[in-house]
Each structure stands twice: as C-alpha cells, then as structure tokens.
Amino acid sequence: MPNSTPAASITSHPTIKRRLISMVYESLLALAVLFLPFLLFELAVQGAHTPLTEHMRQCLAFLVMGAYFIHQWSREGQTLAMKTWRLKVVLPGHAHVPLRVAAYRYVLSWMWLLPALLVSYLLDLQHWTALGAIGVGILAWSSTALFTGNGQFLHDKLAGTHIVQLPAPAKKPKKVAA
Numbered sequence: 001m002p003n004s005t006p007a008a009s010i011t012s013h014p015t016i017k018r019r020l021i022s023m024v025y026e027s028l029l030a031l032a033v034l035f036l037p038f039l040l041f042e043l044a045v046q047g048a049h050t051p052l053t054e055h056m057r058q059c060l061a062f063l064v065m066g067a068y069f070i071h072q073w074s075r076e077g078q079t080l081a082m083k084t085w086r087l088k089v090v091l092p093g094h095a096h097v098p099l100r101v102a103a104y105r106y107v108l109s110w111m112w113l114l115p116a117l118l119v120s121y122l123l124d125l126q127h128w129t130a131l132g133a134i135g136v137g138i139l140a141w142s143s144t145a146l147f148t149g150n151g152q153f154l155h156d157k158l159a160g161t162h163i164v165q166l167p168a169p170a171k172k173p174k175k176v177a178a
Contacts, residue, residue, distance in 0.1 A: 013151050014087055014165035020142060026081040030065055037064045066106050073102040086166040089156075101159055108155035112141045 041060055045053050072079045074097050077088040089105070091097045097105070116137025120130040144154035152162055 012165045014085075014163060016142060016145050016151070018085060018165070019087065019145075019153070019163060022081050022085040022087055025084060026079060029079070029081055030068075033068050034061055034064055062110075066103070069106050069109075070099065070102045073097050073105065074099045086168065088164050088166055089161050090164055091161050097161060101161065105155060105159040105161055108158055111155055112138055115140075 037060060038057070041057065045056070069079065072082075073089045077090055077097055082088060089097055089102075091101055113134060116134040119125070119137075120133045123133075125133055141153065144157075145151050148154060148157045150157075150162070156162060
C-alpha cells in the first residue's frame with residue numbers, strides 16, 4: 001500500500017542547471033563504481049579487445065551502473081551525487097521508489113545517450129564527431145524538461161517519478177566563547 005512521503009511536501013523542483021551539474025558529478029562517480037568490476041573483467045579476459053569482449057564490457061557497464069542506480073533510487077531515492085546536490089527521486093504517493101519503477105527509470109534514462117550512440121554507429125562517426133553527436137543528444141534530451149509541463153525530464157515523466165530539491169540543512173548555532 002502506498003505511503004505519502006512527507007519529504008516530498010517540503011521540497012521544490014530543482015533547476016535544469018542544478019540537475020545537469022549533478023549529472024556531471026554523477027558521471028565521475030560512475031567511473032569509481034565501475035573501477036573494480038572492470039579491473040576484475042580485464043584480468044579475466046587478459047585485456048583482450050575482440051568484438052565479443054567489447055560488447056561484454058558494454059553489458060558489464062550497463063549492468064553494474066544499473067545495479068547501483070536502481071539500488072540507490074529504490075532505497076533512499078538518492079545517489080551520492082544527488083545527496084551532494086540535495087536532489088531526490090520520488091514517486092508521488094509512495095514512501096520509496098519501488099524496484100520495478102527504479103529499473104524502468106534506469107532503462108529510460110539511457111535515452112540521454114542511446115539515440116546519439118545509434119546515430120554515431122549508423123553514420124560511422126568517429127572521435128570528435130561522435131562526441132559532438134552525444135553532446136547534441138544530451139542537449140536535446142535535457143530540453144525535454146521544457147515540454148513536460150512540470151520541468152521534469154522525459155524519462156521521469158514516463159516513469160511517473162519526479163526529481164525534487166530538498167531543503168538546505170539547518171545551520172548549527174555558533175557557540176559563544178566563554
């Protein structure tokens with residue numbers, strides 16, 4: 001049975017800029033999350049660079065990041081980067097984001113990159129042009145927040161989730177020196 005979350009009632013919608021900056025920080029933290037699994041994988045395949053091992057690397061990244069994000073979103077509604085920027089994923093009417101909704105949101109969040117990666121592959125874009133296509137894709141997806149009606153990105157709109165801005169923590173009173 002869904003529970004209302006009091007935290008959602010004392011929050012506001014974060015700016016697009018704040019969410020994008022948090023995502024940059026999130027991408028740096030994702031490298032840390034991927035480090036050990038990739039180290040173990042590289043030892044197992046002895047650094048091979050065959051088409052099969054390249055696809056296995058991609059699958060490993062997708063699965064490891066999925067486990068991290070789905071776990072964090074369904075447990076606390078926040079990753080480490082989201083905690084730093086006081087952002088939280090909520091599902092209105094629920095105390096926590098259910099696992100299935102967090103998984104659905106994770107798959108949908110790949111729309112930030114998937115169309116650009118597909119275009120890069122189909123057009124055989126290399127290096128800077130491929131990176132440029134990914135940048136354009138990220139800008140295009142971030143612009144979806146302008147059209148969803150509530151400032152949320154399209155993947156949140158489709159998943160029924162919201163990113164909310166948590167209030168700043170109360171400042172501790174200064175101690176007066178005796």
